[in-house]
Amino acid sequence: MHKLAVNHGGDWPAFVQWTSGWMVRLKSNPLPYLAAYGVAAVMLLVGIGWLTAEKTGTQPYLHVLGGGFIFNYRVSDIFYGVAVVPVHSVEVGDVVEARFEDPAGGPDIPVRKQFGLTHEPIQLRTPPLQGVIAGRPYRVELRVLSRVDERVMWSSVLHYRSNIDGKLISPVPPVLGPGYHRNPAYPDKPLSTSPHE
Structure with a gap:
């Protein structure tokens, strides 16, 4: 019978270390990250608008x-x-x-x-x-x-x-x-x- 292998900690310290480094870089030079998040937010809003927009070609006049x-x-x-x-x-x-x-x-x-x-x-x-x-x-x-x-x-x-x-x-x-x-x-x-x- 196969048992489900559960990772109880393996990569967790590495993840914490990566997160800490990312936070340090964000505090030291936040502009590139803020710009990237701004572009992502605009793309998300455009996508939502396209999905919810009324398709005039199929709507009855x-x-x-x-x-x-x-x-x-x-x-x-x-x-x-x-x-x-x-x-x-x-x-x-x-x-x-x-x-x-x-x-x-x-x-x-x-x-x-x-x-x-x-x-x-x-x-x-x-x-x-x-x-x-x-x-x-x-x-x-x-x-x-x-x-x-x-x-x-x-x-x-x-x-x-x-x-x-x-x-x-x-x-x-x-x-x-x-x-x-x-x-x-x-x-x-x-x-x-x-x-x-």
Whole structure:
């Protein structure tokens, strides 16, 4: 059976002698030692700061307050959008951009707004759309761009689904204007969207 060897004193006098000599040298000429300790302390603080610093490249710049499809059947309008608020440091003039997938199959629909002095919610929405299919996910890419060179500082991808099919909206709006006056062109019988009628 192996026994643990314990050193009860072997190098202890040597350690005491080395410590005493070091203290004598420190008292006689402390500047080199103090300088070395100062450099070590600065390096330690820099290391702690690096470890605890917020990594801006991975932190979200925006908080999404909500989004989705809006159907205004009175004016036969369909669009979708997203509302965001900045949660990371952005400069006045930096740009928030949303690139909405076009349900009709066209190119992405870019919508941009600039950040102002206050971090108020920003709403981004598409123009009226065609071809919305219920239950299908539509892609929205959010990007924060530098006001100087339009460099992409942050981006994220969302998906929104509509629970109503666009075919249920009449191509002819039932009403017109801000007062929602009846549209003379709207038929007395609503237009059917069913292939069996």
